[in-house]
Amino acid sequence: MLRLRRRVSTMTILSIIFSLFSLMLKSEGANHIVGDSSGWELLTNFTNWTQGREFHVGDVLVFNYNKDQHNVMQVNSTAYSDCGRDNYISIFTKGNDSVIISEAGEHWFICGVNNHCENGQKLSIDVAP
Ligand SMILES: *[C@@H]1O[C@H](CO)[C@@H](O)[C@H](O)[C@H]1NC(C)=O
Ligand SMILES: *[C@@H]1O[C@H](CO)[C@@H](O)[C@H](O)[C@H]1NC(C)=O
Numbered sequence: 035m036l037r038l039r040r041r042v043s044t045m046t047i048l049s050i051i052f053s054l055f056s057l058m059l060k061s062e063g064a065n066h067i068v069g070d071s072s073g074w075e076l077l078t079n080f081t082n083w084t085q086g087r088e089f090h091v092g093d094v095l096v097f098n099y100n101k102d103q104h105n106v107m108q109v110n111s112t113a114y115s116d117c118g119r120d121n122y123i124s125i126f127t128k129g130n131d132s133v134i135i136s137e138a139g140e141h142w143f144i145c146g147v148n149n150h151c152e153n154g155q156k157l158s159i160d161v162a163p
C-alpha cells in the first residue's frame with residue numbers, strides 16, 4: 035500500500051515536471067530557417083520546404099538572403115497569387131530578418147524584387163494556434 039502510494043506520487047511529480055517542460059518548450063517558439071541552408075533565394079523550392087513542417091503562434095521565421103538581390107514582403111493571399119507588390123503588409127530588407135508569427139492562420143510572403151515572385155520565390159504557411 036505504502037509502496038503503491040509512493041509510486042503514484044513519483045508518477046504525479048514526473049508528469050507535472052513533464053507538463054511544465056512542454057509548456058516551456060511551447061512558449062519558447064521554434065525558429066524556422068526559411069529554405070534551410072539554401073535560404074530565401076531564387077532556386078529554393080519553398081513548397082518542398084514547408085512540407086512536414088508545423089508552424090505555431092510564437093514561432094519565428096528567419097529569412098537569410100543577399101539583401102542586394104532580394105527582399106521579403108508579407109502580403110495577403112491576392113498579392114501572393116498575383117505577385118502584387120503595391121499593397122504589402124510588411125517589408126523586410128536586412129538580409130537576415132526574423133519574423134515572429136503572432137497570429138494563427140495563413141501567412142504569405144513574396145520577394146518583391148524583379149520577377150522573383152513569378153519565378154517561385156514565394157512562401158505560404160499555415161500557422162496553428
Ligand atoms: C517543389 O517541390 C514540390 C514538392 O516536392 C513539387 O511538387 C514542385 O513541383 C516543386 N517545384 C519546382 C519548381 O520544382
Ligand atoms: C525537397 O527537399 C528535400 C530535402 O529537404 C530534397 O532532398 C529534395 O530533393 C527536395 N525536392 C525538390 C523537388 O526540391
Ligand SMILES: *[C@@H]1O[C@H](CO)[C@@H](O)[C@H](O)[C@H]1NC(C)=O
Binds near residue numbers: 111113121
Ligand atoms: C489584398 O489587398 C488588396 C489591396 O488592399 C485588396 O484589393 C484585396 O482584396 C486583398 N485580398 C484579400 C483576400 O483580402
Ligand SMILES: *[C@@H]1O[C@H](CO)[C@@H](O)[C@H](O)[C@H]1NC(C)=O
Binds near residue numbers: 128129
Ligand atoms: C544581420 O545583419 C546585419 C547587417 O546586415 C548585422 O549588423 C546583424 O548583426 C545581423 N544579425 C544577425 C542576427 O545575424
Ligand SMILES: [Cu+2]
Binds near residue numbers: 150
Ligand atoms: Cu528575390
